[in-house]
Amino acid sequence: MRLRFTARALVIGDRAGTVVPDGVLDVEGGLIRWTGPAAEAPDAGGAERVELPGVLTPGLVNAHSHAPMVLFRGQGEGLPLDRWLREVMWPREARLTGDDVETAMTAASAEMLGNGVTTSVEMYFHPERIAAAVGVTGARAVIAAPLIPLPGLPPLDEQLAGAVALATGAPDDGTVEYGIGPHAAYTVPLPVLRAAAEAAREHDLLLHLHVAETATEGAGLFAAHGSSVPALLAAHDVLGGRVLAAHCVHLDDADLDLWQEYDVAVAHCPASNAKLASGVAPLRAMLDRGIRVGMGTDGPASNDGLDLLADVRLAAALARLAGRSATALPAAEAFWLATGGAAEAIGRRDLGVLEAGRRADLVHVDTRDLAFEPVGDPRDLLAHLVWSGGGRHVADVWVGGRQVVRAGRSTAVDVDALRAEVVARAARLARG
């Protein structure tokens, strides 16, 4: 099927922040075939026309999420981190079933699509049920099968073998991709991390782990080995290949040198880092070194939203505060961190930018709203997207050219029914 989109403007999703007023975008076979100004568009032929009053942007890419945790949203608010984990999160997670994960992911995926997020990197239990959920909503996911030593779970070597089997058996259609998700260096032993990294490199899989989220989590490893977590990961052959490290709040210059040397990508999660008082990651320093960075929401128990545009705004605000400069992170670069930059960070250059050859993951933001006025220069639209826009302005979403959100509603699932199911399951998990 061929589609011709016309829009008030195309926001391309590149680092420079290109905005094409009065834009046209052609789609065929799930891919973008042409983009540019209407005045230069080729003959539309028999393409079906989609005329949009607002702007068309790339589908947003959420580089770090545990979306099924919508089951725990807001629970234990105000507790210190250790009590929140021990008293609220872990007891509930110990009771989780595959059905809980699939239902919660279906609801969360619909919520993300409604906010313009078409791809998310997920790390959570029952990865095959996460895949089933996005199969229903029509989203894409990169699912890092978790490796974590917990009572009731198989030994880590079995978990790793299961993750590799899942990844190598999945169809290669760009919809669901599996990776390997060892939780972190302070929870997963170094030899397991090394084996996971070796397997990831062998099969070209994403290796996704948490690094330096808090100031104290590396203390035990430092006491035992005398080096920082990044240095330990390098020494144990964990780096190299497609490595995506979430958070990276507490890295010094030597750690950043290693990230640069091994081309480690970062999932930047400022809302979670703020809510849990973890700190502010050195975003500007990472970008200046050419380190690949993508925006992440983190799980909805520690954000608590799944509205990536809100995280983009927070990232820009915090980078400016930290750098004491209104130019520390321009709106264009902030938006790129959730589109083209995020696609690079997760190693998926088929996503994130409106350009010919990439997948037709498209978001129509309805700009008939005071939040998007005035527009003196077309690039004001991009500034408004970052500083006054949000998921609430997303009207329509396509994934691979297929419409999955129409006028703000999922075309695939009954969001109200899903909410009722999440409510009932959350109550059961809380009761025990």
Ligand SMILES: [Zn+2]
């Ligand atoms: Zn996380």
